Amino acid sequence: MxxxxxxxxxxxxxxxxxxxxxxxxxxxxxxxxxxxxxxxxxxxxxxxxxxxxxxxxxxxxxVPDPLARGLAFRRSFLIGMIYDNPTAQYIVDIQYGALDALRDSGFELVVHPCDSRSPDYVTGVRRFVQQQKLHGVMLVPRVSEDQALCDMLNEIGCRYARIAAVSLDGPEKMVVTHDRDGAAEVADYLQTLGHRDVAMITGPAAYRSAIERTEGFVGALQRRGIELPKSRLVEAGYTFESGVAAAEKLLGAKKRPTAIFCGNDEMAAGVYRVALRMGIQIPQQLSVVGYDDSPLASRLWPPLTSVRRDTRDTGRMAAAMLLQNEAGSRPLSSVRPHLVIRDSCQPPA
Missing domain, CATH: 1.10.260.40 (lambda repressor-like DNA-binding domains)
Structure with missing residues (x-):
């Protein structure tokens, strides 16, 4: 042969x-x-x-070199993600969502953490965008809420996608998470269980998400005939440590609330820590609700009732928005929250 x-x-x-x-x-x-x-x-x-x-x-x-492609096309094949957010899991989930959208697109993701309280942070973001010649940027809360930053990006001709609790821009630039609705669902749930003496640990007042969650919760209670006194509203920083400090204030009071709604799961974990130290049983003596439904919520004991917002899907939507050639006319992109009920709540004793 x-x-x-x-x-x-x-x-x-x-x-x-x-x-x-x-x-x-x-x-x-x-x-x-x-x-x-x-x-x-x-x-x-x-x-x-x-x-x-x-x-x-x-x-x-x-593997094509994105920098070489950028030189050939006089633009970069890089998408930036700009953030100043204390919740690590939230940032990781946003990144995973963005990478889902960019997979097989030829684009890569670069991240830029910043301190939005710094007086020159907008200048720093501008330098980052121009040095990397970014195709576009994803703006994550809280920087997404800064109009001065968006004005700068418009000025230098850099497209952007904002993630925020409410619509702050045209629909071609927004992914809205409707935080007010998620917090209102928590108020309705606690009232249905019979809780009237409730408290809330809020996020930082500078964050739009914290404002929306607080107003959504307080407003829903008012519609059900429950007034929340100022002493039952404690501002914290979206961190575990700030949740501990806020819980010590609420649970150390002469008359403690029967339920606490926390602006995120990290702060709810802080409430768990203080309740354990003080010998307060969850949910028999105290009901607790979080926000984000992060992996932490199902790992706590008892498992935490929390508001789920699909953070990964949010990141995917924002990145996909930047890959579209023309914005055109299209409906607003939304991610709707909903309450995931677990074992951390029951009717008050």
């Missing part, structure tokens, strides 16, 4: 080094421009040519 000719292994040419776009063009027998069109999903390439080149790129492990 005649021996069949063995096809050469393309990977043999690149042992110890990375293939370039010129290598791919040479091995595939096409022009560099054709390879570039295939990388950028141009429709101007025949199907069989596209399949052959893509198979070759997979074989040799070729």
């Amino acid at each position: 005649p021996r069949t000719r063995k096809e050469p292994d393309a990977r043999a040419d690149f042992r110890g080094k990375a293939a370039t776009i010129n290598d791919i063009a040479r091995l595939a027998g096409v022009s560099k421009k054709t390879v570039s069109r295939i990388i950028n999903r141009s429709p101007l390439v025949r199907g069989d040519t596209r399949e052959k080149v893509e198979a070759l790129m997979r074989e040799v492990g070729y």
Whole structure:
């Protein structure tokens, strides 16, 4: 039998080094421009040519250089994520959502933490955007609530997507999380259980999310005939430590509330710590509700009732918004919260 000719292994040419776009063009027998069109999903390439080149790129492990692509197209293939948020799990979930949207798009995600209380932080963000030549930026609360930052981005021609509790911009730039509605659902639930002496540990007053959650909770109670005195509203910082300090104030009072709603799960965990130390049983003597429904909520004991907002989906929506070529006219992007009931609440004794 005649021996069949063995096809050469393309990977043999690149042992110890990375293939370039010129290598791919040479091995595939096409022009560099054709390879570039295939990388950028141009429709101007025949199907069989596209399949052959893509198979070759997979074989040799070729990965397009986003910086080189940016130079060729006079723009970057980088999406920025700008944040100043004390809740680590929230930031991680937003990133995962953004990466979901960017997968197989040719774009990469770069993150930029900042201190929005610093007087020159807007200048710092401007420098970051211009140095990286970003295609667009995702703005995460609380920086998404800063109009001066958005005005700067408009001035330098950088597209952005804002994530916020309420609509602060045109629908092509907003993902709204409707925090007021989630907090109102908590008030309705606690009142249905029979709680009338309730308290709330709020987030920082500078955060729009904290304002919306507080007003949503207080307003829903008022509609049910329950007035929340100022002594039952304690501001904290969306952190475990600030939740501990706020819980000590509420649970150390001569008359303690029968239920506490916390502006996020981290602060609710702080309430659990103080209740345990003081010998207060949850939920027999104190009902507790959180917000975010982070992984922490189901890991506490008893498992924490919490408002779920799909944070990962929020990040996906914001990143996908930046990949659209034209904003056009479209409906507002929304993520609706809902209460997840677990074992941390029961009717008051």
